[in-house]
Amino acid sequence: MTKDVESTVGDPIADPGLPEHQYRPQDVDAKFERRTERQIATMFGLATLLLLGFCVSYFAIDSDVRIFAFGDPSSGTAFGGWSAQNFALGGTLGGALLLIGVGIIQWAKKLMGDHEMIEMRHPVRSSDEDRASVMAEINAGVNESGIARRPLIRNSLLGAIGAMGLPAIVMLRDLGPLPHGHTNTVWKKGMRVVNDVSGTPIKPSDLKVGQLVNAEPAIFFETDEDGHPVMHGHEVAAAKAKAAVILVRMRPEDITPAKGRENWGVDGILCYSKICTHVGCPISLWEQQTHHLLCPCHQSTFDLADNGKVVFGPAYRPLPQLPLAVDSEGYLVAVSDFPDIVAPSYPELARDQKKLDEKFGGDA
Amino acid sequence: MSNNTFTRVEDSPTGKKLAGPVGWLDDRLGLAAAGKKNLRKVFPEHWSFMLGEVALWSFVVLLLTGVFLTLWFVPSMGLVEYQGSYKPLYGIEMSEAYASTLNISFDIRGGLLIRQIHHWGALLFVAAMMAHMLRVFFTGAYRKPREINWLIGVGLLSLGMVEGFTGYSLPDDLLSGTGLRFVDGMIRSIPLVGSYIEFFVFGGEFPGEAIVPRLYIAHVLLIPAILLGLVGAHMLLLVYHKHTQWPGPGRTNENVVGYPMLPVYMAKAGGFFFIVFGVLALFGAIIQINPVWVYGPYNPSEVTAGSQPDWYMGFSEGLVRLMPPLETTWFGWTFTWSVFLPAVGGLGLVFTSLALWPFIERWITGDEREHHLLERPRNAPVRTALGVAAMTMYGVGWAAGGNDIIALKFGLDIFAITWVLRIGFFVFPVIAFIVTKRICISLQRKDNETLSHGWETGVIDRSPAGGYAERHAPLPVEKAYALTSSREPLPELESERPKKADAKGVRNPKYRKQSLRHRLREFYYSGSVDQPSREEIEHANEHLVGADQHPIELGEDFQGISETGVPRVH
Incomplete structure (x- = not known):
């Protein structure tokens, strides 16, 4: 039943066989042959020179030298500005590699034998005899092991091997803590809303109508008695990934607050989470006239005059709003933490949101 | 001699x-x-066989340059104050990963070059794998006995993309951090267990301090080791099966015609390594890539407009952008479909359908034979059309991944672009399918026409009555053989239609399965035309010669006449 590799069924034209061999100039003319040899050797020689040039550039060119193709570098209109070192190292290395590669391939194409050879294929499958003897071997092996006759040993072994999976899974447990902290951020009652770069507190009068300010909770900039920051390192990064906000000032008459949100703003200044509810990019592409905020990552667009409602894009939940008030010194502060979950959705979101709603008395 | x-x-x-x-x-x-x-194993020659080689050699370049980078890169998210020579970031707090990347770029001589070669190499690696995969797909090179090698290839492509993404995320700059934030949102969207996976992957809340070292070990050890193993298996099977070849005179399904490995292919392939490396080195020298110092260190509250992933993730990114908002709550669990479906589902769908296709096609065609001659795309119209439809879908996703850039550069409305692409995602592939299939069938007919009526010589005869006719000449036998030898005969679909019950009225228990297969067969072969039989071609050739009342000597080299009336000489 062994089949040879079959020819395609029903070839209408018979195979005319390999075409006649065409000789190359190098095969018939010694002059060409020598010329090609010289050309190839020149490439290899040039490659060596370039590699030496690489070493020279490595030591000779300072890393801060820039090269400009044209124009005046001091005026900022010049084209280029490449690192001369990078350019020289890469140029020499690349040139040398190309010359070596082209040289070798020229050698193969022009000087090495170029007679096409024919090799016959064989069917991939083994012969029927081989198959039969393999089956016999497997059978003998299976019989001698008794794996089919001794289900007790077999099944208990399979059970034990299966149980090996348990430590493998259990040992991954300490990869990280259990999920927590999705419901709350560092914002709390009375915390000042400060500029995200300078950390200075913000007064309502600092914002003009139409203006957007990137802000953060004051705790990122607070220090303890010894002058050390209250929060540091990765704590800050993780907290920032949830607590970053934007302040926008709109004309109060443009804002249509939802029920219960009427007093969340101060003189038309509203505060929203900066973290997109889609996959968590920080959003701050602000369209002053439409009051739209657009996420640069996936273009989810939120209407800040309409409670952060999604007007376009893949985000599903509105942008959470932070209720604002003014403290005794006239600076903007948070009234509470976010009453809605910030950052991207996750499986327990609905339950966590329910807890938040109970906490905030369902007035959100 | x-x-x-x-x-x-x-x-x-x-x-x-x-x-x-x-x-x-x-x-x-x-x-x-x-x-x-x-040692003297024969390899056939064609430019398209080089695509896989590009992938192989860029992988080798990645291994070499990657080793160099590990000598200085510090895979740590520990915070340090930058003291290096790049002035704009001097004194700024950043992770050691980012600081060491700046160090490689500015203070290690040749470091920037190697970093840029490494990044260009990664882009080329995935691009070459994809081009190679398309070549294999459209020529049917994955057919028996090469299905397992196709699966290995699918594994290589998917792992290659993961490998690229892990590397992209290591410098911990603002752009790659934004990419990780996206991954965090994607992980969260996994139904039921999303939050757990998030906390286990990041070692706590995003961004944490564990992710860079974890990605690092995956990037430099785990994935490259698997890739290396798969590349080895891929090459071993290639040698074992012997390479496929294009049909042509002397080339049959039973042989392989070409040059021996020692010395010709050793030299050509070896030389080609230097060319791939050389091109990448020149790229690294003159084309800036991923200037992380411009983006600054990662800060979860900052992002740059126009943030884009590396090109091979653009498709996935685009699907996420196209997806309309969709989130449901069932039994108290939140399901974030608008992230999960396009991001996790999209990639899953691509790789699952790639892996399954050879087996689906074989079930439809029922083809049990070994295939070593490549099929021209036109001769498998439905496969080719499906491939082009899939590429179109991929293209739509890719365009959507840059919708903000398109809007900016062309001054278009981003919402309009998104809507066009949302609809186009479903409509364009259908159009592409129909158009491609029609083109394939037309080309099949054109081949048949050339076989049975000869080729157009460009020589115009004027008849005594004043009519004009172009003289046709029989196709050279080499060309005719190349056209016909890999074409599969069409099945007799009508006669094999399954019956609900046999002549005695006994119900056919497998009717539904057979019927489905039959309908798929009708779909697969619909419109295709069989090539002319040997008798038809011989008859036509006699007719051509016979009709040629005043044969003019065209000469062996004659290739027709150019637009200027001068005979083309090969």
Whole structure:
């Protein structure tokens, strides 16, 4: 039943066989042959020179030298500005590699034998005899092991091997803590809303109508008695990934607050989470006239005059709003933490949101 | 020129020099038997076979440059104050990963070059794998006996993309951090267990301090080791099966025609490594890529507009952008479909359908034979059309991944672009399918026309009555053979239609399965035309010669007449 590799069924034209061999100039003319040899050797020689040039550039060119193709570098209109070192190292290395590669391939194409050879294929499958003897071997092996006759040993072994999976899974447990902290951020009652770069507190009068300010909770900039920051390192990064906000000032008459949100703003200044509810990019592409905020990552667009409602894009939940008030010194502060979950959705979101709603008395 | 005088190999200069070492090795390894078969193994030649080689060599370049980068890169998210020579970031707090990347870029001589070669190499690696995969797909090279090698290839492509993404995320700059934030949102969207996976992957809340070292070990050890193993298996199977070849004179399904590995392919492939490396080195020298110092260190509250992933993730990114908002709450669990479906589902769908296709096609065609001759895309119209439809879908996703850039550069409305692409995601592939299939069938017909009516010589005859006709000449037998030898005959679909019950009224228990297969077969073969039979071609050739009342000597080299009336000479 062994089949040879079959020819395609029903070839209408018979195979005319390999075409006649065409000789190359190098095969018939010694002059060409020598010329090609010289050309190839020149490439290899040039490659060596370039590699030496690489070493020279490595030591000779300072890393801060820039090269400009044209124009005046001091005026900022010049084209280029490449690192001369990078350019020289890469140029020499690349040139040398190309010359070596082209040289070798020229050698193969022009000087090495170029007679096409024919090799016959064989069917991939083994012969029927081989198959039969393999089956016999497997059978003998299976019989001698008794794996089919001794289900007790077999099944208990399979059970034990299966149980090996348990430590493998259990040992991954300490990869990280259990999920927590999705419901709350560092914002709390009375915390000042400060500029995200300078950390200075913000007064309502600092914002003009139409203006957007990137802000953060004051705790990122607070220090303890010894002058050390209250929060540091990765704590800050993780907290920032949830607590970053934007302040926008709109004309109060443009804002249509939802029920219960009427007093969340101060003189038309509203505060929203900066973290997109889609996959968590920080959003701050602000369209002053439409009051739209657009996420640069996936273009989810939120209407800040309409409670952060999604007007376009893949985000599903509105942008959470932070209720604002003014403290005794006239600076903007948070009234509470976010009453809605910030950052991207996750499986327990609905339950966590329910807890938040109970906490905030369902007035959100 | 060959030397015909017979010299015993023991007496030749090579024999005298190498007999000792070869004997020594063979005494210990016994490799002569394998070497006899493989040293002069024949490989066929075609430019499209080079695509896989580009992928292979860029992988080698990645290994070499990657080792160099590990000598200085510090895979840590520990915070340090930058003290290096790049002035704009001097004194700023950043992770050690980012600081060491700046160090490689500015203070290690040649570091920037190697970093740029490494990044360009990664882009080329995935691009070459994808182009190679398309070549294999459209020529049917994955058919029996090569299905397993196709699966290995699918594994290589998917792992290659993961490998690229892990590397992209290591410098911990603002752009790659934004990419990680996206991954965090994607992980969260996994139904039921999303939050757990998030906390386990990041070692706590995003961004944490564990992710860079974890990605690092995956990027430099785990994934490259698997890739290396798969590349080895891919090449072994290639050698074992012998490479497929294009049909042509002397080339059949039973042989392989080409040049021997030693010396021609060793030289050509080896030389090609230097060319791939050389091109990447020139790229690294003159085309800036991923200037992380411009983006600054990662800060979860900052992002740059126009944030884009590396090109091979653009498709996935685009699907996420196209997806309309969709989130449901069932039994208290939140399901974030608008992230999960396009991000996790999209990639899953691509790789699952790639892996399954050879088996689906074989079930439809019922083809059990081995195939070593490549099929021209036109001769499998539905496969080709499906491939083009899939590429179109991919293209729509890709365009959507840059919708903000398109809007900016072309001054278009981003919402309009998104809506066009949302609809186009479903409509364009259908159009592409229909158009491609029609083109394939037309090309099949054109082949049949050329076979049975000869080719147009460009010679116009004027008849005594004043009519004009173009003279056709029979196709050279080499070309006719190349056109016909890999074409599969169409099945007799009508006669094989399954029946609900046999003549005695016994119900056919497999009717539904057979019927589905039959409908798929009708779909797969619909519109295709069979090539003319041997008799038809012979008859046509006689007719052509017979009709040619005043044969003019066209000459062997005659290739028709150019637009200016001058005979084209090959």
